[in-house]
Amino acid sequence: MDKMLLGRYINGDSLIHRMDPRAKLFLSFYFIVIVFLCNNWQTYVLMAALVLLFIKLSDISLGFFIKGVRPLIWLILFTVLLQIFFSSGGNVYWQWGPFTVTDRGLLNAVFVFCRFVLIIFMSTLLTLTTTPIEISDGLESLLKPLTKIKVPVYEIALMLSIALRFVPTLMDETTKIMNAQRARGVNFGEGSLIKQIKSVIPLLIPLFVSSFNRAEDLATAMEARGYHGGEGRTKYRKQEWKQNDTIGVILFIVLTAALIFLRS
Amino acid sequence: MSIHIEKLNYVYQSGTPFSHRALTDVSLDIADNTYTAIIGHTGSGKSTLLQHLNGLLKPTSGSLTVENNKITAETKNKELNDLRRHVGFVFQFPEAQLFEETVLKDIAFAPKNFGKSDEEAEQIAVKMAKLVGLPDSVLQKSPFELSGGQMRRVAIAGVLAMEPQILVLDEPTAGLDPKGRLEMMEMFDRLHKEQHLTIILVTHQMNDVANYADHVIVMEKGRVIADSQPAEIFSDPEWLKAHHLGLPQTTAFAAKLQQQGVPFKTLPLTEAQLAAQLADMMNEQGGGLRG
Numbered sequence: 001m002d003k004m005l006l007g008r009y010i011n012g013d014s015l016i017h018r019m020d021p022r023a024k025l026f027l028s029f030y031f032i033v034i035v036f037l038c039n040n041w042q043t044y045v046l047m048a049a050l051v052l053l054f055i056k057l058s059d060i061s062l063g064f065f066i067k068g069v070r071p072l073i074w075l076i077l078f079t080v081l082l083q084i085f086f087s088s089g090g091n092v093y094w095q096w097g098p099f100t101v102t103d104r105g106l107l108n109a110v111f112v113f114c115r116f117v118l119i120i121f122m123s124t125l126l127t128l129t130t131t132p133i134e135i136s137d138g139l140e141s142l143l144k145p146l147t148k149i150k151v152p153v154y155e156i157a158l159m160l161s162i163a164l165r166f167v168p169t170l171m172d173e174t175t176k177i178m179n180a181q182r183a184r185g186v187n188f189g190e191g192s193l194i195k196q197i198k199s200v201i202p203l204l205i206p207l208f209v210s211s212f213n214r215a216e217d218l219a220t221a222m223e224a225r226g227y228h229g230g231e232g233r234t235k236y237r238k239q240e241w242k243q244n245d246t247i248g249v250i251l252f253i254v255l256t257a258a259l260i261f262l263r264s
Numbered sequence: 265m266s267i268h269i270e271k272l273n274y275v276y277q278s279g280t281p282f283s284h285r286a287l288t289d290v291s292l293d294i295a296d297n298t299y300t301a302i303i304g305h306t307g308s309g310k311s312t313l314l315q316h317l318n319g320l321l322k323p324t325s326g327s328l329t330v331e332n333n334k335i336t337a338e339t340k341n342k343e344l345n346d347l348r349r350h351v352g353f354v355f356q357f358p359e360a361q362l363f364e365e366t367v368l369k370d371i372a373f374a375p376k377n378f379g380k381s382d383e384e385a386e387q388i389a390v391k392m393a394k395l396v397g398l399p400d401s402v403l404q405k406s407p408f409e410l411s412g413g414q415m416r417r418v419a420i421a422g423v424l425a426m427e428p429q430i431l432v433l434d435e436p437t438a439g440l441d442p443k444g445r446l447e448m449m450e451m452f453d454r455l456h457k458e459q460h461l462t463i464i465l466v467t468h469q470m471n472d473v474a475n476y477a478d479h480v481i482v483m484e485k486g487r488v489i490a491d492s493q494p495a496e497i498f499s500d501p502e503w504l505k506a507h508h509l510g511l512p513q514t515t516a517f518a519a520k521l522q523q524q525g526v527p528f529k530t531l532p533l534t535e536a537q538l539a540a541q542l543a544d545m546m547n548e549q550g551g552g553l554r555g
């Protein structure tokens with residue numbers, strides 16, 4: 001649990017840290033879309049260069065990003081293996097029943113791997129340089145137009161920021177309760193399946209109880225301080241569109257043009 | 265059961281970018297049947313050290329020996345079970361661990377895990393409920409209907425029900441009212457004196473250290489910076505202050521008297537000691553102090 005990197009913020013004051021969260025959010029989503037424009041070496045190299053440039057600008061060591069890939073490594077390997085064994089076309093190197101390994105398949109596997117890594121690096125960059133609160137504020141203001149069609153954007157954003165706020169708390173709580181029950185003789189993740197399922201009860205019940213208590217306390221505290229829905233609430237943190245945000249957007253426009261030009 | 269810790273180091277999330285060294289070269293001995301207090305500024309590594317005592321954490325390097333169980337970085341998780349049976353651990357805010365339908369079942373949970381039959385476990389549970397001062401009327405209630413102080417007692421009874429030889433307490437009275445706190449500390453003291461439990465207590469209450477402990481360990485930034493008796497630790501108010509620690513109320517009071525010229529031989533730790541010393545002085549001076 002401690003090793004989960006996605007979603008952990010690292011304090012800093014780099015060019016990337018100082019970008020407007022709205023710009024970062026939007027560009028990250030946009031990046032994920034245009035990664036799918038890549039279909040040959042030139043385009044992937046271009047994207048990789050861009051990601052490395054951003055990582056360099058963020059002043060966060062590459063190690064953090066590589067660690068971020070780790071939780072998803074099985075998913076990546078699975079997809080890569082699918083590509084290797086089940087694509088058709090090109091020179092066949094090896095064949096056995098439904099499995100075929102072709103040069104096209106191998107190339108696709110490499111591309112799929114790169115695509116995963118690029119997307120993970122970019123989203124890790126977003127979460128490492130942007131606090132959860134900034135992210136949910138950013139989302140709120142990006143989604144604001146949807147209030148016109150009665151989407152409860154404020155409430156969704158509030159729920160999101162409360163949820164994000166309590167992820168670390170809940171993780172700490174889980175560790176604490178697991179330790180307490182271990183000290184009382186529970187062995188988590190050992191023994192027969194039934195035993196393992198049973199061992200979850202002494203963990204889940206206290207977690208639910210404390211979450212409900214916490215939720216109730218929080219609701220009371222919010223009402224006591226005059227919360228009555230999101231409409232018209234002002235914000236403590238101002239979001240400011242700055243020059244480097246504009247530069248970022250221009251960079252991405254140029255990038256898109258270059259991708260369209262380079263792709264085959 | 266005695267505890268021997270040698271050159272213990274612990275690093276949280278070792279091998280990740282977030283790695284954090286919490287204990288550095290900790291070496292200490294805790295004798296059988298003693299009452300040890302561990303004090304230190306917040307974040308000094310007290311809880312981390314405690315969690316080694318029943319194998320919730322394993323040393324990154326160095327070793328820890330409880331009676332004949334030696335724990336090192338290589339020790340398998342399975343081997344820790346034996347240790348856990350002998351070391352009862354009361355966490356900070358232990359009421360968070362309650363989960364059963366009834367108080368009785370919750371107290372009986374640990375003995376059942378350690379292989380006692382249902383009847384045996386219930387007998388122990390009834391006994392422990394009495395020991396921590398829970399009335400019989402609550403035994404069949406849900407633990408979640410009780411008051412905070414009662415829940416705390418249920419949780420502590422649940423740990424005592426393992427019948428441990430070593431009892432580890434991490435700030436067990438945090439958040440209790442003064443009366444509840446006193447009752448609880450008196451209860452631990454009784455367990456220590458009557459059942460000969462070895463007690464290891466982490467606390468920020470210097471009064472408790474002065475009143476109950478016979479061995480004090482002071483930690484700072486993950487290191488042990490002092491290891492001696494309460495009388496010695498509290499004889500140097502300047503040193504304590506330099507390490508963000510206070511004096512017991514009585515000792516602080518006596519230190520003030522000393523500044524006013526009352527000649528204490530050693531600073532008293534408890535009210536009884538203060539009274540005795542003052543009485544001695546009065547006798548020597550033939551009641552001259554009064555004037």
Ligand SMILES: Nc1ncnc2c1ncn2[C@@H]1O[C@H](COP(=O)(O)OP(=O)(O)OP(=O)(O)O)[C@@H](O)[C@H]1O
Nearest residue numbers: 276277284286304305306307308309310311312313
């Ligand atoms: N799960 C964890 N992951 C990473 N670091 C941790 C973890 N738990 C504690 N630490 C760090 O280890 C150090 C020692 O923490 P510990 O909880 O042992 O302190 P403590 O002496 O018990 O403090 P307190 O008096 O506040 O309870 C602290 O700097 C803390 O931030």
Ligand SMILES: [Mg+2]
Nearest residue numbers: 310311312434
């Ligand atoms: Mg602590």
